[in-house]
Amino acid sequence: MVLTVWGVWYLKNTIEISEYLEPKVVATHYNGENYIAADTCVECHADIFKNHIETAHFNTSAIADEVHVKGVFEEGSNELNLKGVRLKMIADNHNFYQLSKSKFGDTAVVKSKLDIVIGSGVKGQSYLSWENNGLSQIQVSYFEPTNAWVNSPNFPDYAFSRPVDDNCLKCHITFAENKNEAANSNAYNRNKLLLGIDCQRCHGPLEKHVVHHRENPNELKGAYVDRYSNFTRQQRLDACAVCHSGLQAQQVKGNPFSFLAGDTLSEYSKNYQNYNRNLKLDVHGNQMGLLSESECFVNSSKMDCITCHSPHENERGKHNNFNAKCLSCHDIEDINTTAEINKHANSQNCISCHMPLVPSEVMQLKLDDESDAIPVYIRTHLIGIYK
Ligand code: HEC
Ligand code: HEC
Ligand code: HEC
Ligand code: HEC
Ligand code: HEC
Ligand code: HEC
Ligand code: HEC
Known part of the structure; x- marks a missing residue:
């Protein structure tokens, strides 16, 4: 009797313990490593996790629900009238739809459900x-x-929808498993679509890391995880540049998701650095290309994206944080020995003059048939002196 009770107790607990030690696998990368559920990291990295879920990265893609879909569905504000098509947005029982009625050819109403949101809405x-x-x-x-x-940007003004091959997804989600290995189809395994840019997009699939630290709770040094501090400057830059080099990059090796932080981007993508400042800026910001042309970058051996950005925090609008970064390299008194037009002070918002908002030439939006195109403003990363 005692033995049976013990046996049941033992079985129950070993199952729970082994389930705990083995985190939930949600997808497998092409290199064979497993991704685990995004919230697994919270148990040991609570502060980073808490900050990260507030970032544009984490919120850049999501299921299209009431929390994530922005936009107006009220009668009167829910229509878009283009030259060749009328569009109407409706909300119905927690779901959202686009109704599309072409003005010529087949004029039947086509109903499309909004399933996934791309863009945090900034x-x-x-x-x-x-x-x-x-x-x-x-x-x-x-x-x-x-x-x-x-x-949508770059859509024609007649009824249109665009199959989503790797593009969009490779920069806006953590991982997608394309049904076609070369990723040139728009068929994905729906259960293996890891939405949002979560920890494992920048740190790689980390099942082994979690299993190891659960088994060795007293170990204080991170195992089975790459350290950014060991990366070269180029590797640190590449980890961001993979998504922040604009749209002109050409895939030359592997699947779009095969690049992981620590890899060398030029082996996976050609033309990903755009050194030509005259090439049109696009909203899919080429921060890497622009920054790499700046005097600050060219003349300092260490500057990378993390010099100014905290990777886990939402710092939008926190200009004092950014000013402090400028002033970590620049001295106001030194500037004022040469500056003539503008005498500088610590309290000035440096980026308002040296990294101004510029209208994108590529990303122009039309509200309807009649209206003028409205440009999207982006923060240039070509740090310089603007008139
Ligand atoms: C069971 C505990 C545990 C879990 C779960 C866990 N980690 Fe860790 N992790 C650690 C410990 C311990 C360290 C070493 C101490 C530190 O740097 O915080 C560490 C370090 C790290 C480092 C730093 C490596 C370095 O030194 O630069 C990264 C990055 C990391 N973890 C990412 C993650 C991510 C992403 C997840 C979720 C997929 C995760 N960890 C889940 C325990 C854990
Ligand atoms: C997987 C692609 C990807 C990687 C890797 C990536 N980013 Fe991003 N980043 C994005 C996308 C997409 C957005 C736009 C998010 C949105 O608003 O929907 C973005 C937005 C940003 C923003 C604007 C945040 C805001 O508040 O609007 C900053 C700053 C940024 N990224 C910096 C970085 C840095 C620094 C790195 C490297 C450590 C990096 N990113 C790596 C895709 C990526
Ligand atoms: C090469 C990587 C990349 C690809 C491919 C890409 N994007 Fe982006 N996207 C970004 C980055 C980076 C940002 C943030 C840009 C910035 O603020 O300068 C962004 C911003 C956006 C935003 C605005 C988000 C916000 O909240 O402000 C939308 C919407 C968007 N992308 C949609 C798409 C769609 C749809 C596709 C596919 C046709 C796509 N993107 C393909 C990298 C990419
Ligand atoms: C946009 C890319 C990106 C995302 C997303 C991201 N990290 Fe990081 N993480 C970095 C970079 C870059 C560094 C190195 C920072 C440095 O060198 O100062 C880093 C450093 C770390 C470190 C070690 C240094 C430290 O700050 O303690 C840990 C631990 C860590 N990340 C965990 C996480 C966890 C957990 C998540 C998700 C909640 C996450 N990261 C999401 C890019 C990212
Ligand atoms: C890692 C150090 C570093 C940081 C951070 C930094 N800079 Fe610089 N910057 C430099 C260096 C080095 C130069 C080259 C000229 C010099 O030595 O002063 C430079 C040059 C400049 C110039 C002259 C550009 C030209 O085309 O002549 C301006 C303006 C400038 N920086 C503004 C800024 C602003 C604004 C910030 C913050 C957003 C900033 N810098 C952050 C290192 C830095
Ligand atoms: C010298 C400091 C500095 C460096 C280095 C830097 N950034 Fe920024 N970045 C800024 C500032 C300042 C803003 C504006 C933030 C705001 O308005 O809240 C910004 C904004 C952004 C945005 C949002 C753009 C928009 O139009 O809203 C993205 C995306 C971004 N940075 C990515 C990067 C990436 C990727 C790198 C590395 C290639 C990088 N940044 C390097 C200072 C820097
Ligand atoms: C109102 C616009 C404005 C603001 C704000 C501003 N600057 Fe400038 N800055 C200029 C102009 C214009 C020049 C060109 C030099 C001159 O004035 O003769 C310049 C020049 C510079 C230079 C190059 C100096 C040299 O040696 O040639 C640096 C570095 C610089 N600024 C950094 C900063 C920093 C850091 C801040 C924030 C504390 C800042 N600026 C705020 C307008 C501004």
């Missing part, structure tokens, strides 16, 4: 819809500055 959002097992980008996007529906 500037705007686009929406993806499952059609069979394929993902397509629907015609409307949401534009934050005017709080209105617009035709």
Whole structure:
């Protein structure tokens, strides 16, 4: 009797312990390493986790629910009238739909469900819809500055939807498993789509790290995880540049998700650095290309993105934080020995003059047929003296 009770107790507890030690695997990278559920990290990295979920990265893609879909669905503000198509946005029982009626050809109403949101909403959002097992980008996007529906950037003004191959996903989610290994289809395994840019997008799939630290709770040194502090400057830059070099990069090796932090980006993507400042800026900000042209970058041996940005925090608008970064290298008194037009003071907002907001030439949005195009403003990373 005692033995049976003990046996049941033993079995129950070993199952719980082994379940605890083995975190939930949610997908497998092409290198064979497993991704685990995003919230697993909270138990040992609570502070970083808490900050990270507030970032534009974490919120850059999500299930299209009431929390994440921005935009107006009220009658009167929910329509978009383009030259060749009329679009209407409706909310129905916690779901959201686009109704599209072409003005010529087949004029039947097409109803598309908003399934996935792309964009945290700082500037705007686009929406993806499952059609069979394929993902397509629907015609409307949401534009934050005017709080209105617009035709998606680079879409024609007749009824249109765009199959989403790797593009969009490779920079806006953590991992997707394409049904076609070369990733040139829009068919994905729906259960293996890790939305949001979570920890493992920048730190790689970390099942082994978690298992190790659960088994060795007293170990204080991180195991089975790459250290950014051991990376070269180029590796540190590449970890951000993989998504922050604009859209012109050409895939030359592997699947779009095969690059992981610590790898060398030039082996995976060609033309990802844009050294030509005359090339058009696009909203898919080429921060890497612009920064690498700046005098600050060229003349300092260590500057990378982390010099100014905290990777786990939402610092949008915290200009004092950024000023402090400028002043860590620049001395106001030194500046004032040469500056003539503008005498400097510590309290000035440095970026308002040296990293101004500039209108994107590529990303222009039209509210409707009649209106003028409205440019999207982006913060240039070409640090310099602007007139
Ligand atoms: C069971 C505890 C545990 C879990 C769960 C865990 N870690 Fe860790 N991790 C540690 C410990 C301990 C260290 C070493 C101390 C430190 O740097 O905080 C560490 C260090 C790290 C480092 C720093 C490496 C370095 O030195 O630069 C990174 C990055 C990291 N973890 C990422 C993650 C991510 C991402 C997750 C979730 C997928 C995760 N960890 C889940 C325990 C854990
Ligand atoms: C997987 C692609 C990806 C990687 C890797 C990545 N980013 Fe981003 N980043 C994005 C996307 C997409 C956005 C836009 C998010 C949004 O608002 O929807 C963004 C936004 C940002 C923003 C603006 C935040 C805000 O508040 O609007 C900063 C700053 C930034 N990234 C810095 C970095 C740095 C620094 C690194 C490297 C440590 C990095 N990113 C790595 C894709 C990436
Ligand atoms: C090469 C990486 C990359 C690809 C591919 C990409 N994006 Fe982005 N996207 C970004 C980055 C980086 C930002 C933030 C840009 C910035 O603020 O300068 C961004 C911003 C956005 C935003 C605005 C987010 C916000 O909240 O302000 C939307 C919407 C968006 N992208 C949609 C898309 C769609 C739809 C696709 C596919 C057609 C796509 N992106 C493809 C990297 C990418
Ligand atoms: C946008 C990319 C990005 C994302 C997303 C990200 N990290 Fe990091 N993480 C970095 C970079 C870059 C560093 C190195 C920072 C440095 O050198 O100052 C770092 C450093 C760390 C460290 C060690 C140094 C420290 O700050 O304690 C830990 C631990 C860590 N990250 C855990 C996490 C966890 C947990 C998450 C998710 C909640 C996460 N990271 C999400 C880019 C990222
Ligand atoms: C890692 C150090 C570092 C940081 C951080 C830094 N700079 Fe610089 N910056 C330099 C160096 C080095 C130069 C080259 C000229 C010199 O030696 O003063 C430079 C040059 C400049 C110039 C002259 C540009 C030109 O085209 O002649 C301006 C303006 C400037 N920085 C503004 C800023 C602002 C604003 C910030 C903060 C957003 C900043 N810097 C952050 C190192 C830095
Ligand atoms: C010299 C400091 C500095 C460096 C280095 C730097 N940034 Fe920034 N970045 C800023 C400032 C300042 C802002 C504006 C923040 C705000 O308005 O709240 C910004 C904004 C951004 C944004 C949002 C752009 C927008 O239009 O809203 C992205 C994305 C970004 N940085 C990515 C990067 C990446 C990637 C790197 C490395 C290639 C990088 N930054 C290097 C200072 C820097
Ligand atoms: C109102 C616009 C404005 C603001 C704000 C501003 N600057 Fe400047 N800055 C200028 C102009 C204009 C010049 C060109 C030199 C001159 O005035 O003759 C300049 C020059 C510089 C230079 C190059 C000096 C040299 O040796 O040639 C640096 C570095 C610099 N600024 C850094 C900063 C920093 C750091 C801040 C924030 C504390 C800042 N600036 C705030 C307008 C501004």
